[in-house]
Amino acid sequence: AYEPNIQVRLFNPLPGSRGSLVGRILGSIDDIPRIQQRMHNKLFIADNALGITGGRNLGDSYFGQDTGSNFVDLDVLAAGRIVVDMSASFDRYWNNDLAYPVQSLVSREELDKLKKPAPTAIDVTATYAATPAFAGGSGSVIPDGTPTIALANATIDLRRTPLTWAPSTLLVDKPGKIGPDDDEVDAQDTLVDGLLQLMSQARQEIVIISPYFVPGRPMMKAFEDLRSRGVKIRVLTNSLASNDAPAAHAGYARYRKELLGLGIDIYELRSEQSGGVNALGSSGSSGASSGAVSGSRASLHAKAVVIDTRLVVIGSMNLDLRSQLQNTEVALVIRSAPLSKEAVRQVESTIRTDAYRVELSGDGLVWRAPPGAGFADSTVEPDSSAK
Numbered sequence: 001a002y003e004p005n006i007q008v009r010l011f012n013p014l015p016g017s018r019g020s021l022v023g024r025i026l027g028s029i030d031d032i033p034r035i036q037q038r039m040h041n042k043l044f045i046a047d048n049a050l051g052i053t054g055g056r057n058l059g060d061s062y063f064g065q066d067t068g069s070n071f072v073d074l075d076v077l078a079a080g081r082i083v084v085d086m087s088a089s090f091d092r093y094w095n096n097d098l099a100y101p102v103q104s105l106v107s108r109e110e111l112d113k114l115k116k117p118a119p120t121a122i123d124v125t126a127t128y129a130a131t132p133a134f135a136g137g138s139g140s141v142i143p144d145g146t147p148t149i150a151l152a153n154a155t156i157d158l159r160r161t162p163l164t165w166a167p168s169t170l171l172v173d174k175p176g177k178i179g180p181d182d183d184e185v186d187a188q189d190t191l192v193d194g195l196l197q198l199m200s201q202a203r204q205e206i207v208i209i210s211p212y213f214v215p216g217r218p219m220m221k222a223f224e225d226l227r228s229r230g231v232k233i234r235v236l237t238n239s240l241a242s243n244d245a246p247a248a249h250a251g252y253a254r255y256r257k258e259l260l261g262l263g264i265d266i267y268e269l270r271s272e273q274s275g276g277v278n279a280l281g282s283s284g285s286s287g288a289s290s291g292a293v294s295g296s297r298a299s300l301h302a303k304a305v306v307i308d309t310r311l312v313v314i315g316s317m318n319l320d321l322r323s324q325l326q327n328t329e330v331a332l333v334i335r336s337a338p339l340s341k342e343a344v345r346q347v348e349s350t351i352r353t354d355a356y357r358v359e360l361s362g363d364g365l366v367w368r369a370p371p372g373a374g375f376a377d378s379t380v381e382p383d384s385s386a387k
Helices: 021-026 029-035 082-094 108-114 121-129 150-154 191-199 216-228 246-261 321-326 337-353
Strands: 009-011 043-046 050-054 069-072 075-079 099-101 168-172 205-209 232-238 265-269 297-300 304-307 311-315 330-335 355-361 364-368
Touching: 043 082, 050 082, 050 311, 050 330, 075 082, 075 330, 082 168, 082 330, 168 191, 191 216, 191 304, 191 311, 191 321, 191 330, 205 337, 216 232, 216 246, 216 321, 232 246, 232 297, 232 337, 246 265, 246 355, 246 364, 265 297, 265 337, 304 337, 311 337, 337 355
Parallel strands: 069 297, 205 232, 232 265
Antiparallel strands: 009 099, 043 050, 050 075, 168 330, 205 304, 265 355, 304 311, 311 330, 355 364
16 A cells, blocks of 8 residues: 555445545445445454454554553464465455455545654653553663563563464354345354354353443344353443443443343443453453553453353454444354363453443342442442433
8 A cells, every 4th residue: 555565455445535525425325334334354364374363453542552542352363274264264355346455545645644653762752651551660661761662561472372272163254244245145144143053052151242232132032042041141341431332332221131131140341440451461462461551441342252161252243233234253263161261261350350240220220349349339320420
C-alpha cells in the first residue's frame, strides 16, 4: 500500500465517492444490509509455520498501552499442520471479489493526510514517563535516563517455550457470508452455529467468555436444553461500565434476567482492574506483569468457550446475533484438557478479583463483589450513572 513490501486490502469497503465521506455515506443508502456486515476474523501468520488467532486487533489499546482505555484479550499460538488451514482461510478472503487493494480506494496523497506522525524518542519518553505505570516504578531506566517500555516483557523465546501439542480444527466462516453471494452460506453453516453444535454435546459444564453477549431466541433455546440436562453454564462478559458498545449491552440486558432464571452464572467485568489491565493475563504480555498502563479503564474483548474442561474454542466470535448472522469469524477448536483447564483457571482468577457476580433479587438485580476485593455490592449497574 504505497510502502515497499507491504500490501493492504480492504474487505467490503464503503462504496461511493472516493474523495468524500459524505459521498460514500450517500452512496451507501441502498446498500445498508451489506455495509452492516464485517470481516471480523483475526489472524497473524508467519511463514506458514506459526499462526495466532483470538480477539485481538492491532492498536495500542489491545496491548495495554492506551492511557484511557485498554482491552482485555486472549490469543492462541499455533504451530504444525493447522497453520496451513489458517493460511488457506486468509487466502480465501484476500482473493475474494470483495477485497480491494487500498490503492484502488485512496490515493497516496490522501493516505499521507490520514497518517499520524511517528513519535520521536522524546515523545515516547514523555508519554510513558507520565503514565502511572512508570510513575509507580514498574518501568526501569537505562543509562541515558530514558525509561524502558514495559512491553519488552512480552518477548517470547519460541525456541524454549513449551507448547501443548493437541488435535485442533479451524472453524471459519466463508467470505460468501457477506455480500451478493451470501446464498453460498447455509443458515446452519456458520461458525457460531458450529459452536452451538459443539456446546450441545456438553455433559458437565460450559464456560463462556464473550464481550458482547446477546443470545437471541435460538441460542436461548440451546441454553434451556443444556440446563434441563444439568449442564452448568458460567459466563464472563462486560459490565455496562466496561462495555465499549452501549447498544450491545442494551441487547444483553434484555436477556439477563431470563438467563439468570435458567440458573446460568453471570459475571460482569469491572471497568477498574485491581492490577492494571491484567485480567486473563491478556494485555499483550507473556508474563504476569503486562506493562499495561495502570489506572486505565478495562474492557473485555477476549472470546472463548470451554466445554467439559476438555475442549477449548478461542477465536474472534462473540456469542451474539451479529457474529452469528452478519460478521465473518474464525476460531480454533482445541481438544486439550491442559489448555482447557488453563483457560478456566484464568477466568476463575478474574472473577475472584475483578468481576461482579450478577444475581436475581426480588424483581431486580444485585451485583455481588468478590469477597475481599475492595469494592462493594450494588443494586444498580455498577461504576456507571445508569439507574
